[in-house]
Amino acid sequence: MGGHLNFNHLLFLGHGALWTIGLSLIALGGGGLAGFVIALARVSPLKSVRLLSAVYVQLIQGTPLLVILFLGYFGLAAVGFQLSPLAAAGASLTLYVAAYLGEIWRGCIESVPKPQWEAAEGLALSRSQRMMKVILPQAIRIATPPTVGFMVQIIKNTSLASVVGFVELMRSGQIVNNSLFEPFAIYAIIAVVYFAMCYPISLYSQRLERRMGRGKFNLAPA
């Protein structure tokens, strides 16, 4: 115990920060792919598919990410499937992100004006053609600002992977703290690093939103 924060500690924290970014990208990639499937399933013409995907979203959105992580790491290990911390964290975050992105994207697909669907149908496009050539290109535009905003949530949520022992930024901070025991200073540094990662993305998402003309009531009273 004792000693001061030195270059090696900072290097270790930097390494953790890289893993935070890595895990966020894994969650965004996996969760994005699965979320896309969820979003399509939520607007499927088949009632059973719609119902199944709605149940999935409700179940995940009703459970804390921490519990999903514990299930994936300790729960599965107890029934004979031992996942590495990275695999457990990546899988749990993927499941979690898929439910939220799926729901955000469903809203975007549904907010494409109805006449667009009807016109595409009138042009005798098949359902998949309508989706791919008419609806999705417009939905993607609508979806960009909230998706960028959700990336902030993903980065923040990767901090929970520390509880299953995955050494990302938060965990590396805890490890450094175990040798120095200056919790306040170290967690303050960690907070600043998270802020430095998240704030630019927040700003970018706000700018995208304004550019879409959603900020029109920004002119409201002083």
Place this chain on the structure above:
Amino acid sequence: MGVELDFPAVLERWPSFLGGAILTLELAFFATVLGAFLGTLAAVGRRSHSLLIARTCKVYVEAIRNTPLLVQIFLVYFGLASIGLKFSAFTVAVAALTINVGAYTAEIMRAGFEAIPRGQLEAAEGLALSRLQIYWHIILLPAVERVYPALTSQFVLLMLASSVCSQISAEELTAVANYIQSDTYRAFETYIIIAVLYIFLSLVMRAGFWGLGFVLFPRRRRLGTPL
């Protein structure tokens, strides 16, 4: 690998689960009430003519919204300890959750404030309402009415996020589960049970907020739409 699931062995600990669930609800309740108050203050503060107050509120909101709750909880926990203040884990958890949800509430309330038509403010001024009256009747109440659904889903998310307080040994539902699984070696069953409990709690909260909205906003009910 033939692992038998044994839910009854874990379910016989139901009094602990119940106690944890009640503590989770208590955490969520106090943090929601205090956070709604703090968030509304911060949202009003952001509209202040004093640049200092407006800036401070903005920094608070952005700092909280761009850092993880887990880090905030540790900062509050060790921050209070380092200035020599000793509080129970429950108090620290409520404080951290309040600070956290306050920032999100402020952002939601701000959207509500901004959606109020300028003409209504001018009309209120024309009717010689005082500043306080304008704030209460023309700005605050209609704004809350408008953003009520967004606020309530934020509060449900807060209840779920309170699971993170298990990390500073507040004895809420997740902490109880951690203890039971280390005692029974039945991690899978334990976490499935609390996942179901959390889903149940979030349904209960949503139903409660829906009912509360029904009572609080009769206008919304009559019109069938928000405003």
